[in-house]
Amino acid sequence: MAVQFFGGPLILSGRLPITEVFAQKPAMSLRAMPTNPIRPAARSFPSTRPRRLRRHAWSRRLVAESTLTTADLIWPLFVCEGDAAEPIASMPGVVRHPIAAVAGVVAEAAKLGIPAVALFPATPPGLKTDEALEAVNAENLINRATRAIKAELGDAVGVVCDVALDPYTSHGQDGLVRGGYVVNDESVELLCRQAIAQAEAGCDVIAPSDMMDGRIGRIRQALDDAGFERVLLMAYAAKYASAFYGPFRDAVGSTSSLGQGDKKTYQMDPANTDEALLEVELDLAEGADMVMVKPGMPYLDIVRRVKETFAAPTFAYQVSGEYAMILAAAERGWIDRERAMLESLVAFKRAGADGVLTYFALDVAKLLD
Numbered sequence: 001m002a003v004q005f006f007g008g009p010l011i012l013s014g015r016l017p018i019t020e021v022f023a024q025k026p027a028m029s030l031r032a033m034p035t036n037p038i039r040p041a042a043r044s045f046p047s048t049r050p051r052r053l054r055r056h057a058w059s060r061r062l063v064a065e066s067t068l069t070t071a072d073l074i075w076p077l078f079v080c081e082g083d084a085a086e087p088i089a090s091m092p093g094v095v096r097h098p099i100a101a102v103a104g105v106v107a108e109a110a111k112l113g114i115p116a117v118a119l120f121p122a123t124p125p126g127l128k129t130d131e132a133l134e135a136v137n138a139e140n141l142i143n144r145a146t147r148a149i150k151a152e153l154g155d156a157v158g159v160v161c162d163v164a165l166d167p168y169t170s171h172g173q174d175g176l177v178r179g180g181y182v183v184n185d186e187s188v189e190l191l192c193r194q195a196i197a198q199a200e201a202g203c204d205v206i207a208p209s210d211m212m213d214g215r216i217g218r219i220r221q222a223l224d225d226a227g228f229e230r231v232l233l234m235a236y237a238a239k240y241a242s243a244f245y246g247p248f249r250d251a252v253g254s255t256s257s258l259g260q261g262d263k264k265t266y267q268m269d270p271a272n273t274d275e276a277l278l279e280v281e282l283d284l285a286e287g288a289d290m291v292m293v294k295p296g297m298p299y300l301d302i303v304r305r306v307k308e309t310f311a312a313p314t315f316a317y318q319v320s321g322e323y324a325m326i327l328a329a330a331e332r333g334w335i336d337r338e339r340a341m342l343e344s345l346v347a348f349k350r351a352g353a354d355g356v357l358t359y360f361a362l363d364v365a366k367l368l369d
């Protein structure tokens, strides 16, 4: 079989002429091959020179398919007790903010145009218990931080609160542990109460990151029953059991609590992709307004599939380990911090994400300002 393609045999992966590919794989159809019915003659060298458009900054900008803007950013923030900011060793440049300072820090972000911040607490170890009751305390760190931000900034910025028990449990798991197992339904009941407490404090977006089954529907119902039908839900829908959360667990102080434990019985297996679609489908059906894929860069294929399948507002979380990798390499002079930061973030946009949770948010916003 002789297949002429744009005036010559197309070479696939630099090895086989297309005629031989067809000979080997008769099932492959012509329709699957790249074709351009509009300008077939133009698609060959020397008349086609893709480098032409890359020659100048202006033409590169003109044809760029994806852009990163400040409006794409959600800034994750850690809050702590006391009145001094605390550095986080594994996240250079990131600190835990005391409640007294958090509204000021968020005001700077809002002024630069960052739409929303996501809050995480470094709960004092003495308040962590097996039953995680601090999670539902109206006066816990998150709820005080939310009230402080809302009092100062009102609707100028969105406040996203994480729903999961890990910052509050002595064992570091996201749910309640019964007989060595993280139980689902009983955990979900507590998560509903946690969400209500956050909504009462003024939270705009409840973001369940716990990966219990059915929690989106139950939390939606609980919020509605309590009169919070306008509070948004951003589901950590496809969240993987990842090594890249390491520095975050240092930041909220759950590393030592978790010890040798892991979260593999509820967070997803990094080997899977179909399962991510099921998780997203369920969360959307249960009432999620936005869905998230997490971690980010190693899971861009998931972002793409989710966006293409559901066409719903889709976010990616560039997690602490991704941030730490870029920072560590930059500190050694092995990569350029700023360029790696921008490249990693535009990649999320290219993959189809509507926005990104990133510890770089303030730096990016300043750069784009």
Ligand SMILES: NCc1[nH]cc(CCC(=O)O)c1CC(=O)O
Pocket (backbone or CB within 6 Å): 162, 164, 166, 174, 209, 210, 244, 245, 246, 247, 248, 249, 263, 318, 319, 320, 321
């Ligand atoms: N469930 C809590 C939670 N929410 C966000 C992260 C990780 C964020 C990051 O690494 O930046 C985690 C950690 C975990 O699941 O262990």
Ligand SMILES: [Mg+2]
Pocket (backbone or CB within 6 Å): 211, 212, 213, 214, 237, 279, 282, 283
């Ligand atoms: Mg789920």
